[in-house]
Amino acid sequence: MSGKAPLVVMAAGGTGGHMFPAQSLAEHLLRQGWRVKLSTDARGARYTGGFPNGVEIEQIASASFARGGLVAKGLAPLRIFGGTLAATWRMLRDKPDVVIGFGGYPSIPALTAASLLRLPRVVHEQNGVMGRVNRFFAKRVEAIACGTWPTDLPEGIEGYHVGNPVRAAVAERAGAGYIPPGDYPMSILVIGGSQGARILSDVVPPAIAGLPMEILRNIRVAHQARGEDLERVCAYYAEHGIDADVQEFFDDVPSLMSEAQLIISRAGASSLADIAVIGRPAILIPYAAAAGDHQTANAQALTQAGAAILVPESRLDHTALTQQIETVMTQPKGASQMSRAALGCAMPDATLALAHLVQTIAQKGKG
Template sequence: MTAPLMVIAAGGTGGHMFPAQALAEAMLARGWRVQLSTDARGARYTGGFPDAVDIRQVQSATFARGGLLAKLAAPFRILSGGMAARRAMRADRPTVVVGFGGYPSIPALMAAVMLKLPRVIHEQNGVLGRVNRLFARHVDAVACGTWPTELPGGVEGVHTGNPVRGAILERAGAPYDPEGRLSLLVIGGSQGARILSDVVPGAIAALPEALRARVHVTQQARAEDRERVTRFYTDHAIDHEVAPFFADVPERMAAAALVISRAGASSVADISVIGRPSILIPFAAATNDHQTANARGLVEAGAALLLPEDGASVDALNRMIAEVLGDPARAAEMARAAAAHGRPDATERLVALIETLIPPGTVPHV
């Protein structure tokens, strides 16, 4: 008997791709075949996917970028991608299709609707993204990573949490030590964030000398910001590593005394599962301010401090860093609160939801 096939549709950013990767890892372990449907942009984030995942690039487009001609062509590109996905699914019929948002997920979800296949969407953020909002009334279940999630009228969601990669799960609840050397992890999403490069170095340099001398900074910065950030830390004798991308973020997060981050859904999930105090600076231009919604749970749990982007000055951030690192008892309590808020079983919850839509006898036994 051929193993059942799951098509996972995702793309655009790491925020969509990381939970998709977690589900792919889980389904392969259960004996499924897994196919990832994405576009060329999404394919840049597939390096961490298991080799057994069949990665298919489909044609899609966004209405949010490009000139007038690109926007006029978008519907035709999406329709072409949808019809290609439909042909592929008729040749090798999936048991279920799961979308994680982003425009690259449209063709596979469109094909699943046309073929009346079981279909699920997973929304990572506290507000539905454009594509998931489009399909919310046309799927069998809506899984929510952040709770509560704002949903269209008449649509019910199931709180599963945000699946995290195996490398994060391996460090779930890692021991926390706010004494001795203090590692600060600064991450700004898959491409870094300029505002973090603007305010974090100065905020650290202004710490009391006794505290600053214990600090080691690992900072993700955009390529165009890397040189000036590195030079600042060198000039101020602050121990540091600065790079546009770190392949070992789970390891660095587990070693961190404090995480300073945007409030993307995957970053919030990783911080929660590992259990680290954080200062969250939501991206002000995020659609419907969804990053503030993402941060709300950790902030209300006492695990994180929220710093709105319009108030993210050197002085404000300096005070927050000093509040956390200067009070080891408070930092340890924040770490415990973060871990208590985390959902390390989010992938299993999502799998259980998906399995309720599958006919008996379809799921392989391994």
């Protein structure tokens, strides 16, 4: 590469599931001397607080064809076209060495611009079923990096299994010692991802309240809930005398995860990567409305390894969930085995593998 530090443009947005792997790669490449730009939209920009200061964040217009009313859907092509023009102009000016998309509609303008300019391109697919945007670009990029294996790829397309990168705050706690359940203070972490957490706020508090008193008196709960659900979830825990910290967003999920005896979670790819790298027993409740039921596909590795209990949303009720929580919290040997099984599924070097692929594609573009 030239004397000037190489430049990567990352295109991501929409949810933390797309943004966290981008953040991890950004942290690594900055340490390697790269320049890093993040191309996202206003919604994605809400997730940029954890990105290193060295990342230049560019907001570009984009839109989804799947959301909003007729007017919003009608305006979507215009917004994407405008965003693509802006991205093309910036890439002509900046001359990035490689462009990587992490999925979600905010990545459309940057990947389209990179395709028009024939710049080296990579996509990273976090889930076991490819998202619509990444599927569209699958035949228009040099490489597809897969976070979950196997990934349902278009026919004739090969993927590189690199894993899902985790943020530095998670990597620092990789394999953190697990304290199995016992007759002492214990912690349960409840995380719902950026969408679809309402059912967890409906079912998990009564499930925990139904535990036998000899377990319940030792339990403290950290519960992520939607803003509109915060008050009632707090009130429920308080009414039942349960020590609970209920917040819309936890800044310290990695430390909460490392302290937990049990995690109750959606099956978003980034959450599962964090659970595996830190190594914790989990009860997983895939988001039923997820495109292509990709959360169920995501959960396969942990459930088949015996690290997690899978509960389909259609079969979720608080009585059964109480029994599942009790099973983990009363069997220290079994819980410890689940913790070890989770670690066995981890790919702690996912960031290095993805960075190596991105650098290889950038070098080929110079050839």
